[in-house]
Amino acid sequence: MPRLAKISLLCALALLAVVPAASMGSGPTATAATKCGLSSKPRAYGPTYVTSLRVSGTSCRNGRKLIRGYYNCRIHNGGRKGHCSGVYGYHCHESRTSSAVQFDALAKCSKSGRRIDHRYTQNT
Secondary structure, X not given: XXXXXXXXXXXXXXXXXXXXXXXXXXXXXXXXXXXXXXXXXXXXXXXXXXXXEEEEOOOHHHHHHHHHHHHHHHHHOOHHHOOOOEEOOEEEEEEEEEOXXXXXXXXXXXXXXXXXXXXXXXXX
């Protein structure tokens, strides 16, 4: 093999060794949160009104599926005022603000770097 060809081959191999290591980075890649559209039927997901849905690392379709499952989990764990610690492998927690006739809630669910947050209003 001529000397120029050997040098070219060595340079190409050196680049292959360096480029993948540099492109892998030092940690997980951040994914931007996506605001998802909701059904034109406000009660399609269970609670009185779902007002927002935001997902990261998963699809809006999975987010809408989780909202329905989360609502069913709450109903099975205390009725309308019930709580749900998780559904479909997601760990969830929520914060609520109450009034005499309803409460507003923000439920945050996460699983393996995926996140689904939704806000809803529930009549009591």
